[in-house]
Amino acid sequence: MRKRIALLMAAVCSLAMLTGCGGEGGNDTQEPQQGTTGSPVFNGELERNVTIQVLENDTAIAQGYFDELIAAFNEAYADYGITAVDANMDQYLDLANDGPYGYGPDVLYQANDVIMKYVEGKHVYPLPVEQLECYEQIPDAAWQAYTAEIDGKSYVCGVPVNVQAGMLYYRKDLLPENWETRWDDNGNNIPDMLETWNDMYEFSLERHAENPSQYGYMKSLDDMYFSSGFLFSYGGYIFGDNNTDPSDIGLAAGDAEKGAWVLSQLAGAMNEECIDDTVTTSQYSKLADGSYFATITTPDVYTTFLDEMVLAYEKEGLTEEEAEEKAKENLVMTTLPKLPESGDLTETNPKLIDTKSMGGINGYAISAYTKYPNACLAFVDFATSYERMVERNQFLGVAPAREDAAKEAGGISELLYQNLESGNIVLMPSISQVGQIWTPGRTFFIDLAMDAFRPENEKKYTDLESLDAALEKVSKEIYDAIFTLQ
Amino acid sequence: MKEKGKRFADCVRRSSWKVRLSAVVMGGGQFLYGRYFKGLLYFLTEIMILTYFILRGGADIAGFFTLGTVKGDAWLGTKGDNSVIMMLMGIFAWIVIGVWIILYIANLKDVWRSQRLEEAGRPQPKFREELSQLLDRKFYVTVLALPVIGVCVFNILPIVFMILIAFTNYGGTVVPPELVDWVGFSNFSKLVTLSQFAPTFFRILGWNLLWAAASTALNYFAGLGLALLLNKDCVKGKAFWRAFPILAYAIPGFITLVAFKFMFSYGGPINQIITSSGGTAIGFLGLDAKWTARLIGLLVNCWISVPSIMLLATGYLSNRDMSLYEAARIDGASPFQQFRKLTLPFMLFSTMPVLLGQFIGNFNNFGIFYFLRGGLYVDGYFLASDTDLLINWLYNLSIDNNYYCIGAAISLVIFLITSVLSLSVYVKSPSYREEDTYQ
């Protein structure tokens, strides 16, 4: 019976899709909700006296947010006897591997590419998201990241919680004292190096020249997640057709080679540590001890930076409270500076373009192997409510995907939210082939970073053509990795 | 063969109805010959095996051939077939059938012996006597039963499973709940026809053989040398000196690897010292560092493996017949002559299996380059780097890129090559052919 209803729904939906296509053309991002359905298991009847296992990420557990969350939930649902507990498993577990045999969690919090990977094998349930309180507050771009098309019908398989994308972290107290006169050419009271990469580059070189053990901007380039944003800014992309067509790999598309060039120039202002993952692990303590002025990483590690800063200040003789206050004031997270359209970081007064960055949306999903789907849905609804999202932001500094919560949190969260809406955050592809891009991409970026430290006569990438060729090669490699053995 | 068949036919013709009963109901004959316990045991085993086949074994065998017919769909609530599990449990059922056949033959032989004893007018063996035999004449059966079962279930079964995977289309998008199918030899023909595959395979195979030979020789002689050194009379406080390698041994290997990777990284202490003394940082394990990285891998592996070889060699050295050395000394043999003529042959003889084990272990040493230099693809290699061993490449293909069936096919090819190689060495080795040299 159920099957027949589903079939009927599918037929109706595909009809709706057909008619929809005629009017709006390709640009129908407004539409994903139309025709989405949750699984029929969500009948609204809460299971009573059950325990659901929730998998959260480690930071949320370590910072105590998760304890608060489940305590509040358990109190609210005490009448139904529903208890949420920590699943106590690895935050990166593979549901496809554990779920079918009964060892996975009921509700899981992971990044959108991870959750959407499960959709193909139907390891997570499609959710009746319209029923959720947060539905109206979350932007379409975020819902889109959790929407999958199967047999012409769209399903939403996760609920966005927070937006992740590369953010610029810097230390206010390390700005040169004369920045208002020397580093604020446009007089808008924002230091120039936070506005354009050209100034950041210049400042980095200057800071390093002043003291050889200090650097301006530092980042491990081998991390494709952050490095690829520079390619995207100049027209590169990962998969064609809005990241859904794995046969079209566009790392070299548009003027992507300019982005690679920017990276190699930036590498020139760093040291060899940017080649491997050294900076990724040392960034926390190096920013705290003043070796680095700025770096890029996601908002969810804000607390880790903060803790290191507090430690560093305490070492300087401040009390715990003073140190904390000072750290909070001086550690700043902001959006990325703008890029020169030419890709030349030494150009003065360049024409500027926005920097795009790869991003993800972390959210909740419900395992298809749970016995209590309705209780799980209740939990997801509860955890994505306005108060919880605000609290999550306060505890973890992450940027909520809810509009009202982002507004309340203000500052960086709001900026990130706007970036998401304006398309400057390129969401990670939600198809399973995305797993094949990392190693070839990483190898390319390592090579690019190394090139900055090779002697002049051994350099591989001396002009834009060679960079373009290299990017073409990586794209081909990724294509091969995906298709050769299929 | 013909002789055997004839004898069998003869037995069948001459067998009594009691023996024939055992051919139908295991243990029936034994029971009638008055060997109640043994008869009952055989009977109970048969019942147990039959129950297993009625309850699930039969379906498992069928599932082995079909690999599932109903595709599961969690969204619609259909519980489908899990092809992989079906294959696994199918193999398990085959193993049970194998055990059944062995028991069945043993049962027939046993009851045939009973008939012969009765014909000869001799008494039937008592159950207690047979039990006590298990501790004496058939001691090896008692002892080996448990290990053999364990190895069958936890080693052979998984290996057979992996070998069979090579003949399916498991992997890529075809993973449960999708249904897996048998595809015959198409994976192997894919390997032969793919142009990217062969160059990478041979390049990696060459390095892999070199690696296995070099690291085995290095580890073995370093370990043996260290043991001999510590065994010298002039060394005081042996336990103290031996403690250093033991310390290295006590730290789990993967921790050592993580630590060494950090030491050699761009921000690691070695590069810190180099840069603070004015040099430029060196990418010891970097993208261009083919031979440096290989050499570091070799030395790090040596660091990890030498302590255990040293321990082992120490144990063996204490097992030498010291009277031979006394005699040699009286005959005026120099220490070096003693080593060459007495120690080395003895050690080579007794540690040949260890040497082979080391070779195999190093050939399939996954951890070293996975931890030291993972996550790189190098030019000229298909989904691999120039330090990767075959096993690392397999990992890239089958785990990272999900091509289980191709990975299984490659591992089968490698497996065939390496096993033929090592088997031929092993069969020729003195510790296999002349096991009793020192007995």
Add this chain to the structure above:
Amino acid sequence: MKKFRFGKILDTGLTYCILIAVAFIFFFPCLWLILASFSASGSIYSFDGFFPSSFSFATFEKLFTDTALYNYPKWFFNTLYIAAGSCVLSTFLTILTAYTMSRFTFRMRKPMMKITMVLGMFPSFMSMTAVYLLMTQFGLINQRWGLILIYAAGAPMGYLTQKGFFDTIPGAIDEAAKIDGATNLQIFTKINLPLSKPIIVYTALTSFTWPWSDFILPKLLLKERDFYTVAVGLMSLGETEFARFAAGSVFIAVPIVLLYFFLVKDMVNGMAAGAVKG
């Protein structure tokens, strides 16, 4: 005579030089790890060259008291449980297998030797999927003794080393005992077992350390944090926790070093010289 003595002194001196070098090579990375675990700042990047600039016990304190997310004491206990269990079982099975393969001649012996030889060549992680699936069918996921079972079942495959040892024990005593009417079990327990102390100790030590440092299998079979072993737990540490990682790795080595000091005598002096000649 004098020349001889000079040679001896030179020999001794050289021996000690090499020993010191070897000790340094093995000790230095360990020392580095030990000192790193005592560093006052959690981060490894605040070191001057190899060693931290200031020391404290804070990391060890944190390791044992801050157990909300990383429950080290629990991991340690789990590891101890698994290692001890598989040590006893594996040693028992391996020694018996090796002894049998060395002393008995039966039809399946040589084929079995060849088969085990070949099985070892199979890339183990390829069969891990199958082991995992098998364990889900037996309901042994998240069970510590499920791991013990696998370790013990695999251990007899490595019998060759031990067999090599038994091959060097002269068989003459066995024959004598047999004539006196001893059963094979008695020959094993009364005569050969006491002679094989070094190899038993070696086997016990290796089968204890193997699960102690194994990462892949426990990661595969132990899903819940409460069942983690130290190896899995340490690998799950956050990237900024290097000092804790170092402390955890140093502490994990303690039982093995202790075990070694307790057992070293048995291993080295295990053979009673007289018994062999008899």
